Amino acid sequence: MAEKTIFKRIIDKEIPAKIVYEDDHCLAFEDIHPAAPIHLIVIPKREIASVDDVNATDEIVVGHLFTAMRAIAAKLGIQSGYRVVTNCGRDAGQEVMHLHFHMLAGRKFGWPPG
Numbered sequence: 001m002a003e004k005t006i007f008k009r010i011i012d013k014e015i016p017a018k019i020v021y022e023d024d025h026c027l028a029f030e031d032i033h034p035a036a037p038i039h040l041i042v043i044p045k046r047e048i049a050s051v052d053d054v055n056a057t058d059e060i061v062v063g064h065l066f067t068a069m070r071a072i073a074a075k076l077g078i079q080s081g082y083r084v085v086t087n088c089g090r091d092a093g094q095e096v097m098h099l100h101f102h103m104l105a106g107r108k109f110g111w112p113p114g
């Protein structure tokens, strides 16, 4: 069997993370190397490697990640905006092969990204 990703190990509570939100379908926790005052990783509990691996049966769970992010922003009192980023594949710098959204807030962000 393939080795679990670090995020699957966080889902399975094998390694600790600072969890800020959890429900039946998703989990959000603080990034270990924050790039902003608020930097969360939001993931589906279902194992999907990347955007490039999302299929029709994943549509509801992937859509759910967005309503969860909106709920998280409200819970944390983020009022001045936030950035949602997903890296897909090598050129984008994806390190962990479990679909995840970076949710960044607490400062202004430049555009275009690096």
Ligand code: 5GP
Pocket: 006, 017, 018, 029, 030, 031, 032, 033, 034, 041, 086, 087, 093, 094, 095, 096, 097
């Ligand atoms: P990627 O480059 O794949 O889009 O982002 C992976 C992110 O996961 C990085 O921002 C990295 O800091 C974060 N990360 C990697 N390992 C861990 C870990 O064990 N715990 C937490 N909380 N974040 C991690």
